[in-house]
Amino acid sequence: MNLSPLQKARYQYSPKLPGMLRNGIAEISVKEGSETQSVADQEKIKELFPNTYGKKEITFTKGANTSVAKKHVVGVILSGGQAPGGHNVVSGLYDAIKATNKENELIGFKGGPSGLLEDDYIVFTDEYINEYRNTGGFDIIGSGRTKLETEEQFAVAVETCKKHGITAIVIIGGDDSNTNAGVLAEYMAAHNTGVQVIGCPKTIDGDLKNEDIEISFGFDTATKTYSELIGNIERDCNSAKKYWHFIKVMGRSASHVALECALETQPNICLISEEVAAKKMSLSEIANYIADSVETRAAKGMTFGVCVIPEGVVEFVPEFGSLIAEINELLAGEKANAFNELPTWADKYAFIEKGLTKEAMEVFAILPQSIQQQLFLERDPHGNVQVSLIESEKLFSALVGDVLKARGYKGRYAALHHFFGYEGRCAFPSNFDADYCYSLGYNAFMLIQYGYNGYLSKVSNLAKPAEEWVAGGMPITKMMNIERRHGHDKPVIKKALVELEGKPFKYFEAHREQWAVETCYTFPGAIQYYGPSEVCDITTRTLALEKGE
C-alpha cells in the first residue's frame, strides 16, 4: 500500500473530545433532562412509537460512571452517500468500546444496511482501524443505499444480531437513515430484543439540522473543499478577466452547501433554491437577475464573474416543475413509443409542441436545444425525466446569453462550467469534522453503555472550542413529523431547508447586491490540518452566523 505523506501524518492526529468526555470512561456520568415531544404531529408519532416516544434528553457530565457493567457487542453501519469523517465516527466508537472493556467487540457491516441483512461483516481490530483514522471515505466497510424499513428486514436484522450477540447497532446516516434507525429502535424495543439502536447525523448536504443537531458531519469538510475550488476560480477569473464561471455544487433538496460556499467565497451570484421556490421565480426572472450583474459589471470593465448554483435549483422553479410533470405525462408508458419512432428532432419537436400546454411550451421553448433534447431523450427506466442529470449550470449560462442578446448587449460574455460534488465527499476530514465525528462515535457508545435506545448521538455548542462542546443524546422521535411519501403518511425526520429568515441567509441577502456588481471575492484556500488555530479549527460560517458569533 502506497500512503501519501498527509495520510501518514493524519494517522498521528488525536481527535479532540468534548472536555467532559476527556477524563476516561469511569468519569462519565449521565444527566437526564426533560421529556421530549416530536416537532409536530405529536399524537400520531406517539402512537407509532409507543416504546421510544417522549424519552428524556440526555447530557453527559464529569462524574462517576453509574452504568451497568456488561459485555457489549456493537454493530455499525454506514448508510447512504459518503461524508468526510465517517471513519472517525467508527474509530471513536471503537476506542470507547475498547476503553470500557477489552472483551467488547465492534462489528462493521459491509456495504451499508444490506450488510446487516446479508450478515456480511468484519470484526474490527486495532490494526484494521488504525489504517482509517482521520481519513476520508467510507471504504473502511463501504456504504450502501438499501433502506432498512420493513418488518421483514427487521426480523432478519434481529437474527443477525442474535447470531453475533449484538447488544446495539449504530447507524451512521442522513435524515432517511436516521428515520429508519428510529423505526428499527421501536421494533427492537417492542420485540424485547435487547438490542439498542443509536443514530449519528451524517450528510454533506447539511439538511439534517435542527435545534438539537447544530450540523451534520461532513458538511464542514465538503463545503471547505468546494470553497477552496470556488475561491481558486474566482482568483483566476479576476486575473484573466475573460470568463463567467457557472459553478454547480451538490445539494439537491436544500441549498445549505451553496449558501455556505457563498458566505466563504463571496461570488457575484449565488442562487438559493428555497428562495426561488418562495418567490416562485421563473427561469426568465433568474436569467434576468444574473444578466443584470453581467451587464453592470461589464459596464465597469469587469467582463467576468462567478455564479454558484445549487444542484437542485431547477426543481424549485415552479414553471419548470410543471414542464417536467407534463413531459412525464406526455411520454408515460406506451405513449413514448410514438415519440421514439419519430425520425428527426424536428419531428419530435412538433410532437412536443402539440402535446404540451401553452404555458409549458413557453418554458420549453426558451431552453437551449441541448437541454430540450436531454429532457426528452435521457429518461429513467420509468420514462421520467432525470432531473438530476440536467446540466443546470449550462442551462442558466445559455439563458443568460439569450437575455443579453435580447437586450442588445454587445460586450464580452463567455461562460465556463463546473460541477463540484464528488470532489468533496471523501476529502480527509477537517480538524472540525475529525473531532466532531470522533466525539459522535465515542459518545454513541456512552449512550449504549447507559442503555439508551432510539437516540441520536448529539454533540453541541460546536461554534466553541472542543473543550466546551456538550455531549449527550436526543430521542430520534423528537425530530419527527408526519409527511406524505409515495402516497402514504409516514413518520420522518423533517428535512432542514435554508431558512429565508435565518441569520446565514439574511447575511447573504444583505451583502449580495454589493457582491454582484463589485469584486469582493474571498479565497479560503485548501483545508489546513496544521498551523494557526484560526486557520485549522474553525467550522462553517453558517454555524457561526446561526450562533451569532
Next chain:
Amino acid sequence: MNLSPLQKARYQYSPKLPGMLRNGIAEISVKEGSETQSVADQEKIKELFPNTYGKKEITFTKGANTSVAKKHVVGVILSGGQAPGGHNVVSGLYDAIKATNKENELIGFKGGPSGLLEDDYIVFTDEYINEYRNTGGFDIIGSGRTKLETEEQFAVAVETCKKHGITAIVIIGGDDSNTNAGVLAEYMAAHNTGVQVIGCPKTIDGDLKNEDIEISFGFDTATKTYSELIGNIERDCNSAKKYWHFIKVMGRSASHVALECALETQPNICLISEEVAAKKMSLSEIANYIADSVETRAAKGMTFGVCVIPEGVVEFVPEFGSLIAEINELLAGEKANAFNELPTWADKYAFIEKGLTKEAMEVFAILPQSIQQQLFLERDPHGNVQVSLIESEKLFSALVGDVLKARGYKGRYAALHHFFGYEGRCAFPSNFDADYCYSLGYNAFMLIQYGYNGYLSKVSNLAKPAEEWVAGGMPITKMMNIERRHGHDKPVIKKALVELEGKPFKYFEAHREQWAVETCYTFPGAIQYYGPSEVCDITTRTLALEKGE
C-alpha cells in the same frame, strides 16, 4: 476587503531563498561558467542573436558583491495563463530591488505585455505588494496573451522604457513568452538601449523544462490541487463502488500534468498523449485498453474506476487528427454554406458521409453523436473545428461503453465526468512554489544587477531543501532551436514533452498494469502549508524521479 484566515496567515510566511542568497545583497558574488550553445541549429540561432548568443552560464555564490552600483528601474510583466506563485516572483524581485537601493523602483505593467505597449502601469509600494505575498493568481497586475514579437512593438516598448528610465524588464511567462523575451533582449542589445531583459519560467503545463530548468513554476501547486481532487474522487469511488470517473486535466501540448497526477494518485488508467502519438494509437485501441480494465475489475467485483485523460489527447491520435483536417477542408470558406443550410442532422450526416474519405468516415462513425455534432456545429471564426472544446472525457467513456457492449459485457458500467484546470491555476502557491518563485524573482534582480541580458532566472537542485538550491542564470538562446511556425522558420524555445524513455514515464509504465486491475489509489489530500516538512515542503514526484531520489 474580506480576507480568509489562510490569506492572512500566508502574508506572514517568509519564503525560503537558496542558501547562497541568504546573506544579503552585499554578499552575493557571481561566477561565470562556460560559454553556451543552443540546443540545436546553432549556426542559425547565432546568426539571429549576434549580441546575445553564446553567453556564459552564471552561478551566484556567497562572496563580495562586485556589481556596479547604479539606480535601477525595473519593469515586470506577467504573460499568458495564470500559474500559482506569480505574485511571489514579483515580491522576490521587489524585495531584492529595494534591499539593494531604496531609490530603486519596480514598475508593473498591467494586463500582460500589452501593458508595456500601452504604458498601462503601477509603481509598486510596500503596502501594495504586501497584499499579494504568498497568494495565488495574477491579479496583482493582471496578465494577457498579447505577443511581444514585432520590431514595431519593440520600438514602442523602448519608448515606454525611456519614459520611465527603465533599466531592465522581467518577463514572467511560458515557452513562447520567454522566446519573445530572448528576441526582445537581442533587440535591446542591438539598439544599444541599455535595457536588459530577464525571463522567468512559468507554466502549470510543465512543458518549459530542460537540463537547466528543472521545473516551471506553478506546476507543483496545480498538480497538487488536481491530485487532491483526483484522490478524493478515488476514495469516493472505492467507497461507493458504483462509477467509473473519467477525469480530464489541463495540458494540451504535453501530458506532464496527467503523468504527475497519476504518480501522485495511482489511478486505474492514465492516458499519455506522447505515448498515444508514438504508438500511433487509434481511438478504438484506446477504448479497448480502458475497457480491458473495466472488464477485469468487474470480474473481481470492482465495478468502479478512475481514468485520467490529458486535455489534448485526441489531437495526438493520428486518425483523429486526419479526421479533423478533413472536416476543416470539407467546410472551408464557402463550402460551409451548403452544409449549414441542410435542415436536419440526418441531412448533414449524409453530406458528411459523402464528403469524408472512407478512413475518416470510419473514425467519425464510431464517435458518440454529441461529439459528432460538436465537430460540425461548433467551429471557430475561421470555420475550423475547436479541438479544445471537445469533451474528450465524455468521448472516451462513450467509446468504452460501445466496446463493452460489442464484447457482450453484461456488468455494471456507469461513468461520471470531470475536468480540472481552472481549479488549480490560482491556488495559494505551495511552500515549494512560494519559495521557488520568490527565489526566481530575487535572483532575477541579481542577474540585472550584474548586467546580464537575455538570461533566464535559474534556480536548480530543487529536489533538495531550499538551503541547497543553486541560483544563477542561463542565456535564453541556449534553449532555442528552429521550428516551423505558420509557414516560417522561427527561433523558439523547444517545448518539453513527456519523454517515453524518461524515469517518470518508466516508473508509471512499470506500475500501471497493476494499477489497472487492482485498487492502488493514493490520497494526497489538500496542499498543506504548515505541519511536518514531509507533508509541506516536498515537490513533485516527477522531479524526484528525474533526479533519481
